[in-house]
Amino acid sequence: MNIMNKITHHLSDQLLIGYSAGTLPEAFNLVVATHLSMCDECRAAALSYDSIGGALLQEQPTEDLGAAALSKTLALIAKGSKAAAPAPAGSDLPDPLSAYIGGGLNDVKWRPIGLGVRQAVLKTSHAATARLLYIPAGAAVPDHGHRGMELTLVLKGAFSDETARFAAGDVEVAGEDLHHKPVAEIGHDCICLAVTDAPLRFSAWIPRVAQSLFRL
Amino acid sequence: MRMNLDIVQETGASDRQVAYAAYNSNAFDDQKASIRAVTKTIPKNIWVDHLKRIQTDQDQQAFAELFGYFAPRIKAFLMKSGAAPGMAEDCTQEVMATLWHKAHLFDPSRASVSTWIFTIARNKNIDALRKQRRPEPEELTWGPEAEPEASDILVMQQESEQLSQAMKSLPGQQRELIEKAYFGDLSHGQIAAETGLPLGTIKSRLRLALSKLRQTMK
Numbered sequence: 001m002n003i004m005n006k007i008t009h010h011l012s013d014q015l016l017i018g019y020s021a022g023t024l025p026e027a028f029n030l031v032v033a034t035h036l037s038m039c040d041e042c043r044a045a046a047l048s049y050d051s052i053g054g055a056l057l058q059e060q061p062t063e064d065l066g067a068a069a070l071s072k073t074l075a076l077i078a079k080g081s082k083a084a085a086p087a088p089a090g091s092d093l094p095d096p097l098s099a100y101i102g103g104g105l106n107d108v109k110w111r112p113i114g115l116g117v118r119q120a121v122l123k124t125s126h127a128a129t130a131r132l133l134y135i136p137a138g139a140a141v142p143d144h145g146h147r148g149m150e151l152t153l154v155l156k157g158a159f160s161d162e163t164a165r166f167a168a169g170d171v172e173v174a175g176e177d178l179h180h181k182p183v184a185e186i187g188h189d190c191i192c193l194a195v196t197d198a199p200l201r202f203s204a205w206i207p208r209v210a211q212s213l214f215r216l
Numbered sequence: 217m218r219m220n221l222d223i224v225q226e227t228g229a230s231d232r233q234v235a236y237a238a239y240n241s242n243a244f245d246d247q248k249a250s251i252r253a254v255t256k257t258i259p260k261n262i263w264v265d266h267l268k269r270i271q272t273d274q275d276q277q278a279f280a281e282l283f284g285y286f287a288p289r290i291k292a293f294l295m296k297s298g299a300a301p302g303m304a305e306d307c308t309q310e311v312m313a314t315l316w317h318k319a320h321l322f323d324p325s326r327a328s329v330s331t332w333i334f335t336i337a338r339n340k341n342i343d344a345l346r347k348q349r350r351p352e353p354e355e356l357t358w359g360p361e362a363e364p365e366a367s368d369i370l371v372m373q374q375e376s377e378q379l380s381q382a383m384k385s386l387p388g389q390q391r392e393l394i395e396k397a398y399f400g401d402l403s404h405g406q407i408a409a410e411t412g413l414p415l416g417t418i419k420s421r422l423r424l425a426l427s428k429l430r431q432t433m434k
Contacts, residue, residue: 014407021398021407022338026348036353040430043353044422047326048415053338054331055380056398062288063295065305070283073309074276081317096351125348 007039009170015151016042020049025127027195030100031151031171034193037094038169093155097193100130105156105191108132117141128197135159135184135192142181148198150174152182157190159183263329264373271319283312286330290337296399297341307344311337321357325364325425328376362432368425375418382414 011032018024019032036043066072091098092105100122101107110118110132118134135141137157151173158167161180166172174180184190266282269275287308294304314336322332342350358364383391390412397407 013410017397017407017411020338021400022342022350023397023400023402026351029348030351033351033353040423040426044419044426046353047422048419050327050335051331051376051379051418052383052394052411052413052415053334053398054328054376055383056395057286057289057293057334057337058330058380059383060289060292060296063291063301063304065287065291065308069287069305069309070280073283073287073312074279076309076313077316081314095354099351125346 006167007041007169009164009166009172010039011035011042011045011171012173013045015173016046017049020046020053025197026124027122027128027130028151028197030096030122030124030130031153031193031195033096034094034155035153035169035171037096097155100124101132110134115139115142128195130193130195133190133192133194135182135190137184137189138186140181140183147176148196149176150178150194150196152192152194155191155193157188158185159190159192160185264324264369267315267319267322267324267329270316271322279312279316282315282329286333287312290333293334293337293399294341294345296395297345298400299341299345303344307337307340310344311340314340323358323364323425325368325372326422328373331376356426356429356433358429359432364425364428368421368428372418372421372425375421379413379415379418386412 015024015028015032019029024032032046036046091101091103093101098104101120108120110120113119116136116139120132122130122132124130132155133141133152135157151171152166153171154166154168156168158165159182160166161172161182163172163178163180165185166182172182263282263285266275266278269278270282290311291301291304291308294307295301299307311333315333318336322329327335339350339352342348383394386394393402393408394411394413396402
């Protein structure tokens with residue numbers, strides 16, 4: 001899945017370094033890995049940050065291993081490797097994401113959260129939450145701010161908010177200061193992968209109730 | 217095997233020279249002349265050939281040498297990332313076993329051996345210590361009919377070596393910040409976007425390597 005020529009909104013260097021260092025919450029790693037599957041520009045940047053890790057590893061002062069470490073490792077090797085579970089075949093989504101859904105878009109278990117918008121929370125570690133959002137063409141996600149950081153990666157269609165337009169492959173990096181109201185473009189329903197490391201803050205009272213009910 | 221390992225640990229430099237000679241004599245026969253002209257400047261990157269020997273011949277000697285050099289560094293890296301010594305020891309063995317099983321996936325036009333091993337150790341760290349899954353981007357591998365070119369491999373290995381050198385000459389504070397970021401002592405909000413390291417060439421080489429891969433995949 002490579003649509004890089006059209007991508008205009010990329011991941012920040014902080015996120016790419018965090019992904020390379022392995023210090024991001026799982027949900028953030030999922031957005032990064034999905035974006036990297038769609039964007040060779042960011043993939044090259046992420047791989048170059050890996051090479052900092054490689055240089056650090058090479059410069060490490062050494063720690064002695066037990067006397068039998070090599071023979072134990074050879075015994076491990078003789079046992080064979082655990083084959084990784086292959087990504088579900090024929091998915092219309094990038095591999096890392098279909099692995100979390102267990103298939104493609106047709107396998108997503110959507111739940112309505114009001115105004116035609118639907119979501120599906122994906123199972124990750126608790127440090128951050130990942131969810132798929134389905135925004136019907138022309139509809140809006142309720143006006144909200146964030147206590148933490150929110151990443152929104154467009155998978156299908158496009159949306160616009162106060163800052164810019166985001167199409168397939170684009171990722172919006174929203175910090176605490178951004179208070180926005182994403183609206184899906186007319187013509188196509190918009191599907192996004194969104195993660196937050198703190199619950200969203202909605203401006204109006206009614207979405208706040210929905211928030212407690214639906215883990216927004 | 218055990219004795220050989222000791223030799224590697226005690227005399228790292230001469231091991232490199234031996235393997236360096238092996239690199240010149242075995243690998244990439246058709247490109248040998250051009251490689252010999254350039255290898256003088258990259259004496260440390262002989263590990264590429266070790267991985268190739270594991271990949272093609274299941275060469276346990278090559279593995280023992282890699283183990284002797286990298287396993288004590290992997291263990292140190294895992295301990296700095298928060299693993300207790302026993303856990304770090306077990307994880308190191310698993311990382312090295314993974315290296316054996318995945319040797320065929322190593323692409324020397326995209327990473328140095330130490331970079332590739334770093335990614336395996338990092339993923340093991342996330343899996344074993346942080347108990348999380350690690351989502352990885354879609355695989356992009358060379359098809360059976362296409363292989364990375366020897367010149368691309370050499371440039372990437374050279375660039376990686378230069379990066380290591382640049383890292384050594386960084387001001388102490390800057391280097392400390394990078395170490396903190398990679399050993400999990402900084403949250404992503406605290407990580408500085410500017411590392412002060414010359415990554416530009418590596419990044420553009422990688423960009424080029426990816427577009428070549430995309431072309432062969434079409």
